[in-house]
Amino acid sequence: MKKKQILYSSVTIFVLWLALALLDRRGIIPPPGNVIFYMSTHWARLMQHLSMSFFRICIAIFATMICGTAVGILSARHTKADVIITPLLYAFYPVPKIAFLPLLMLFFGLGNTSKILLVGLILFFQIAIAVRDGVKHIPEGYFLTVRPFHPNTLQLYRHVILPALLPQLFTALRVSVGTSISVLFFAENFATQYGIGYFIMDSWLKLDYSAMFAGIIAISFMGAFIFLLIDLSEKHFCRWRLL
């Protein structure tokens, strides 16, 4: 069933693409064959750009998963901390963080740090808020179950809060990864020579549409690959949910 679905979607995309390429008289959309040929001859170059983007996004995801979860839990579990945290979360969440890129570059330089920070900033609020709500909604029954055995704080987190929270965290990650790839694409248009975002825009400026399309396909595959990684980790860590 799954193989059939993949085959179906691949064939549909291929046919649509071919049709568009034939209809397009200005030569902007290259035929699929040209793009596949480009990818097979330039795969080393593509991988170089792609791995840079992948590295940036992984660091951002990993770092925000830790910080966002910590802040979310703190806000959900400690009323005093919540009084400070929640208003700030609500104040900063609607601000378009992407507008801070110039500021981040001024403070943290033109290198990787400012790009990772931008992606991280966007992920952070989504994860912190999802975690906060997730922890608040852990059924009271789980706490009642362990309370007679007087667990210490560490045990409470290890045996109840973190496992109960994980499904929520994975959902939040999945939702925010799409956004973060778009933001990374944007950030890679500035002050860098590496990254799939740079590669796509650079090919566009050179009017090398086969390369540009190869880049678009590569970034799509990167997104799919990150999704797959999240799915696999969820299957491993939440196997009790019969996913």
Add this chain to the structure above:
Amino acid sequence: MAAICFDHFKIQYAAKTVLAIDSLTLTPEKIYAVIGPSGCGKTTMLYALSGLLPHAAKASGTLRNDVMDSTHIVLQDFGLLPWKTVLENVMLPMVLKNSVTHEHIQSARALLKWFKLADFESAYPLTLSGGQKQRVALARAWLTSPKLLLMDEPFSALDAITRETLQDEVKNLYHQSPKSVVIVTHSIEEAAFLGESIIILSADGTLSEVVENPSFTLQNARSTTDFYTMCYELRKRMKAVHL
């Protein structure tokens, strides 16, 4: 001997009295069934005995439970953590008390075998039936070998046959290793079958009476006339306090 006694004990939620027991002493190593109309404070009584009362509850008077440290409560919704396997759930009290020994694992396995769950040791609760979940909760209760065992409507979510089988199992286990047990129930038959003494609470949370149950010790009690006489008596008294 360990003693549990209520002396002008009263519990209020926001000025509403939910439980008011003037005088009641529970004899050790005896099974008590607590029965009464819904909302009469049955569950509150168990939570008070196990120290699980929520902060909102205001208690006054005295409730002496000399075996509070050795009290185990089986919660209404079985109190299983879905991310832990059957064996892990049974071992939970030991894990939280940092006292897991090889003997504990051995006796946990023996208990699971006794409850016909040997093949489900590494299954997750979501894959189990209601009866199996309740058996896991009971296995956990017996593993901790408490001096006082509290059960909150333990079999209310089960079908009739499963319920009777489990009632038999609990009675057998009790005869093997007698301990003080308090079972809250809304089923008259369950009270008459499992209760050596039956505590009847009134709708206003006061103690109506304590009825001795001569049919408790009978073999195959469910098919004796004494059992039915008891049920009839209880029903009559329940109707009286319901008004």
